[in-house]
Amino acid sequence: MSSLPVAIAGVQVRIIDLFKGRASLGYVVLSATAIFLFDTWSPLHFAVAVLYSVVIVLATLWFKRLGTVRTAALCASLTCLSFVITHGSDLDGSALARTLISLAAIAITTKLAVLNIATRERLIALGKEKDNLARFFSPAIVEQIAKNDIAFSTTRYEPAAVLFVDMIGFTKFCSVLRPQDVIAMLRELLCMLSDSVFDHHGTVDKFTGDGLIAVFGTPVSSPLNATNAVRCALTMQERLQAWNETRAAMGQDAVAVAVGIHYGDVVLGDVGCESRLELTVLGDTVNVASRVENHCRAANASILITDAVVERMEREGSDRTVRRFTDRGLHTIRGHSDAIRLFAIPRDAEPAIP
Missing domain, CATH: 3.30.70.1230 (Nucleotide cyclase, GGDEF domain)
Structure with missing residues (x-):
């Protein structure tokens, strides 16, 4: 068990603790809404909805896997709603392509975010297990147990x-x-x-x-x-x-x-x-x-x-x-x-x- 991944997981936990007790759901909704408004009524024509990926990344700081997936569903829904409001049933080639690119970006980011959360939880659990083992085994034995998966x-x-x-x-x-x-x-x-x-x-x-x-x-x-x-x-x-x-x-x-x-x-x-x-x-x-x-x-x-x-x-x-x-x-x-x-x-x- 390497100490570096456990340390990285610990840093992530401290960042999460920094935001505990605040309106984390409000931050997510506010960020998603801002992107939605900009994407819908901005005269600029590029894949603004790709910015929803940032919202999903932020969600991983506050939520577990289910909350992150729900955030991704919200972002995907807002992307589709923005397309309907802006283009209706007119499936313009470039607009549809930008929307599909944004949905793909949201899906990829969600997949990576869920994997990151799972890895973080596993490393935290392994760190706790290692701390618990240290109560009964010497440090050298703990490292050998972790390394050889005894x-x-x-x-x-x-x-x-x-x-x-x-x-x-x-x-x-x-x-x-x-x-x-x-x-x-x-x-x-x-x-x-x-x-x-x-x-x-x-x-x-x-x-x-x-x-x-x-x-x-x-x-x-x-x-x-x-x-x-x-x-x-x-x-x-x-x-x-x-x-x-x-x-x-x-x-x-x-x-x-x-x-x-x-x-x-x-x-x-x-x-x-x-x-x-x-x-x-x-x-x-x-x-x-x-x-x-x-x-x-x-x-x-x-x-x-x-x-x-x-x-x-x-x-x-x-x-x-x-x-x-x-x-x-x-x-x-x-x-x-x-x-x-x-x-x-x-x-x-x-x-x-x-």
């Missing part, structure tokens, strides 16, 4: 790393802070967390109130999906530490988050009803990542990852990042029958990114 509606299995991050002790903050302060804190926190996701080529699957779910590998895959997810988690903790230092200087309490990551196949598809569909990931990988994040409290860990993540990172050549984690052995995760080997960054460890 279909979201195709339900499929995809290997991906799923990251859950959640604020610890959110209820306590709600009990001591004013509602507006809680919302302000959450907005700042979620902005920081989502920026970390985008910086590591991930996708925000959804916001969960005091946290978020991120996916690395959909809808655009990368050879470093697991590595990107883990480095994203480390970045989150690093930025959180710096943010807490700022909060401490302002006399505010520190904020802590827990991060859990699992790697495996996920189901990617649209869920919901027809009036509100949501692209999301589902499956056992997502469930395990959620349980691993919940287990951070009991394990006194800021980040927990599974052995599937470690194995994938080793295949991706990220052994140095793997060595940052401590093997915590096998753990039974609620809702999962098999024990899972977990690797942790302790809560009091430095979250430096290797």
